[in-house]
Amino acid sequence: MTDNLKLYTYWRSSCSWRVRIALNYKDIPFDPIPKTPEYKEKNPNGVVPSLLFPDGKLVIQSSAILELVDELYPQKPLLPKDPFKRATVRSICALIGSDIQPIQNLRVLNYVGETKQEWAAHFIDLGFQALEAMLIKHGGKYCFGDEITLADAYLVPQVYNAKRWGVDMSKYPVITAINDRLVELEPFKKSDPSVQVDAQ
Amino acid sequence: MTDNLKLYTYWRSSCSWRVRIALNYKDIPFDPIPKTPEYKEKNPNGVVPSLLFPDGKLVIQSSAILELVDELYPQKPLLPKDPFKRATVRSICALIGSDIQPIQNLRVLNYVGETKQEWAAHFIDLGFQALEAMLIKHGGKYCFGDEITLADAYLVPQVYNAKRWGVDMSKYPVITAINDRLVELEPFKKSDPSVQVDAQ
Incomplete structure (x- = not known):
């Protein structure tokens, strides 16, 4: 210990x-x-x-x-100092953390049953349309400009889920480009599910 | 204007x-x-x-x-100054705002279709079991001790939804008591859907 x-x-x-x-x-x-x-x-x-x-x-x-x-x-810091910039980062986090992820998590999908693949792809797609627009407006190298923020910690797991459930990522070039940059960074590599002690 | x-x-x-x-x-x-x-x-x-x-x-x-x-x-202020107390208030907000509300909002229920009543009640019930436990631990007159916090702004609309979808609120005496106190307060009365300009 x-x-x-x-x-x-x-x-x-x-x-x-x-x-x-x-x-x-x-x-x-x-x-x-x-x-x-x-x-x-x-x-x-x-x-x-x-x-x-x-x-x-x-x-x-x-x-x-x-x-x-x-x-x-x-x-x-993972949030900017300016209150409005903080709000924008938090709104990207909330779009993923409230409007997308909870509707396609395992607890819900298990309840949905046999149509879960279609369900997950539908709601991730809906959310990614809004997310792509947000990142076109606010993104840079990463989700909010060129600095790593909390929004990037939300993005990578959500893109993984989108791919897992068969969402056509070619519709989301900005999300894809930012995710591709993030997954090359050391802290993101260390956090990947595949290298966790309980990975199956 | x-x-x-x-x-x-x-x-x-x-x-x-x-x-x-x-x-x-x-x-x-x-x-x-x-x-x-x-x-x-x-x-x-x-x-x-x-x-x-x-x-x-x-x-x-x-x-x-x-x-x-x-x-x-x-x-x-709607968040306490102490970081851990802030975290507790935010965790109550997130329990409602990520784990309960998004799964029973209209966008999802319209997609669920004819079983939407059962769906909404199921997921609100699951969430309220966790919420009741949180409020037993952290609540007082209101969701977090005896001061109004952001958590109270989340609670009242969620209880309204629970009643609308037929959740048996007698299982949740602490949630109910706190909600009953909140809805008597002037800022909560002014915010009620029934008195909004677009109320139907």
Whole structure:
């Protein structure tokens, strides 16, 4: 055991992946704790991620964790200082984190049943039309201009899901170009599901 | 026309309602602009709310708007100063704003079709089990202790939706008690769908 932060995580969970990206980008050491059946006792919502601090404080919900991490560890900030720019970054995060990802996560898809492939592709497609427009307006090398922000931590897992569910990414050249640049960066490589301790 | 903020809104939209609550709670004057067919041109995501500032800046996504409003108008803060307390408030917001509301909004329910009542009740119920546990732990008079926070702006519209879709609220006494206290407060009354200019 170490005094590191502990991240309750699951290799393929988009929301865990976002937090891994932020922690790795800021060079914050953490111990990943893969999701187990006992996990639900610690988190009333029963979902990863949650972040456990050495003093026992446990924080759930990726958006709340990411804001907290950026507040507590100001090195390499993931939100701009200007309030309106912050708002734009947060709106890109919310477009992915509220309008796209929750509707195509496994909990929902398992309930949808046999039409889940069509369901996931439909809602990711709808969301990506809006996202592509946002990134044309606000993006640069990355989602918001040329600096890494929280929005980039949301983008990469969502593009992975889009590909997994067969979305035609050729319709989204700006999303694709930004994602291609991000996945080459070291903190993003370290956060990829395929290299997690619980990867299958 | 005034120099007020303009809120693109729809009377029954939960996300618009959250923003109305925050603006009314902080006594920030705003002109509501009900959603129209032309609206989609201003907002690539085609959904309300969006907040237009007198200098032409437009911010979308209720979570981003709410954070911005709390940053620009620090009177009657809607987030605690302590980072961990802020994180807890944000986690309650995210539980509603990412795990519950997006899965039972009209866009999704229209796609679900004839089983939409069962669908909505199922996912609200799942979310409310987690929310009740959170509010038992963190709530007081309101969602987080005895002060109004952003979490309260999320709660009231979500309880309205739960009742609309036939969720048995007797299973959630803490949610119910907090909601009952909130709806008696003036800023919450002014924000209710039934008193909006576009109410049907």
